[in-house]
Amino acid sequence: MSVSAFNRRWAAVILEALTRHGVRHICIAPGSRSTPLTLAAAENATFIHHTHFDERGLGHLALGLAKVSKRPVAVIVTSGTAVANLYPALIEAGLTGEKLILLTADRPPELIDCGANQAIRQPGMFASHPAQTLSLPRPTRDIPASWLVSTIDNALAALHGGAVHINCPFAEPLYGEPDDTGLAWQQRLGDWWQDHRPWLNAARRLESDPQPDWHFWRQKRGVVVAGRMSAEEGKKAARWAQTLGWPLIGDVLSQTGQPLPCADLWLGNTKAVSELEQAQIVVQLGSSLTGKRLLQWQASCTPEEYWIVDAIDGRLDPAHHRGRRLVAEVGDWLEKHPAEKRQPWCTAVPRLAQQAWQAVTARRDAFGEAQLAHRISDYLPEQGQLFVGNSLVVRLIDALAQLPAGYPVYSNRGASGIDGLLSTAAGVQRAGARPTLAIVGDLSALYDLNALALLRQVSAPFVLIVVNNNGGQIFSLLPTPRSQREQFYLMPQNVRFAHAAAMFNLPYHCPRSWAELEAALADAWRAPATTVIELVVNDVDGAHTLQQLLAQVSQL
The missing domain is CATH 3.40.50.970 (Thiamin diphosphate (ThDP)-binding fold, Pyr/PP domains)
Structure with missing residues (x-):
């Protein structure tokens, strides 16, 4: 048996499985232990290849690709500290919801904790930060290809944001011409190779149901806080708030047009804060608020209900308001909770926002x-x-x-x-x-x-x-x-x-x-x-x- 050839076939199954989950961009750093993954990626025509010599930068390159493409992006690095350099991008993706798939090459188990070069303990090294962690075994024909592909499918089906860490040990030799080693093992996947679907379809997306009392709350005095969202969602959110007659406080990442500009200035004015205290409900669309005064107001406001809408899991509310945490894409949620035309209830806030803008312009x-x-x-x-x-x-x-x-x-x-x-x-x-x-x-x-x-x-x-x-x-x-x-x-x-x-x-x-x-x-x-x-x-x-x-x- 040619070890290097089977390593390549094992890696080819992994890479092909990723394509079934929408992966198109793949980011590769140089390294020897990652050779099976690198060459398998190079041979797969589905991928757009990106390279960089710095793994920390490579992880952030993948993060940027994922932000815009809205697809999972794969990263291939070699073993050792190369893996550790992915930590900052992995943490960021976990907090902002981009999907990364980190394929980290590793030494086989017999070379760990024995003084072997470039060998560190990689399984679990990212602690609780990945959304999913897979520690694959050394490539072997004793494990069917169907196990390998379904294991990856199962992990990626559960990926709604953040990173999957797939640790991939490979034994030497790593280089050699491909031969027929493992061909039968690979072919047991049958016509999956010609298909475009995952081997295992495991849809597990849970989203909040429409709120049955929305018709009641939309008639109240409300405030919309707009955090990070897409450009299309930002425009929808601005129209939605305008129809309701609710003031919209827009973050720099909201893409709402910030109809009440300079919020971080006028939220320091007691007249604005006093008027906003009349709000009965606050609906926050998107997380990651930037402005210091907005964060201070968000922490101190006491509406009857505080709703947070974001596709990312978790509480997303450092002030721990009484209210509702609604897991949904902002645009979808707005469509399920239509606005009702009402007159604006705020008068002081729009005036202060205009005066603040004039002060800045001067x-x-x-x-x-x-x-x-x-x-x-x-x-x-x-x-x-x-x-x-x-x-x-x-x-x-x-x-x-x-x-x-x-x-x-x-x-x-x-x-x-x-x-x-x-x-x-x-x-x-x-x-x-x-x-x-x-x-x-x-x-x-x-x-x-x-x-x-x-x-x-x-x-x-x-x-x-x-x-x-x-x-x-x-x-x-x-x-x-x-x-x-x-x-x-x-x-x-x-x-x-x-x-x-x-x-x-x-x-x-x-x-x-x-x-x-x-x-x-x-x-x-x-x-x-x-x-x-x-x-x-x-x-x-x-x-x-x-x-x-x-x-x-x-x-x-």
């Missing part, structure tokens, strides 16, 4: 990151998409911008880390194949700098704006001790990104005015390539502008 001419956040809707590419980084940049856009309804916006707001942001943005571009604007801070860009290699391969114009405020200026908004703030929190690096762009042969601009930025953007949108634009701003101006606006709007 400051738009200064050249800084707060003004960039406010202006960002002017710089979005037509028929494009936006990827927003974490820390200060996403908070400024959430508080100071008004994004178009239905314009696709993506971010990693589950665990809200700064790792892998450029890699995720690369995946978003590849899956969407649209012009893409991505905005991150300087530390975020440094953290994932080697992902610029991924950005050399884009199918449409891609603009990466690095807002360089020289450190983690988000900590300027927090009560960090001033004497230790720079050394232990901000950690300024005093770097520029021109050399990084040059190393990866990417066009680079460092505009010093809005006119220069707009000229650089106009050039960038003309070609299917990546352009790096570094916006060098004064260190604390963005944080200070936000604080000044908060104080101003609170006194309106």
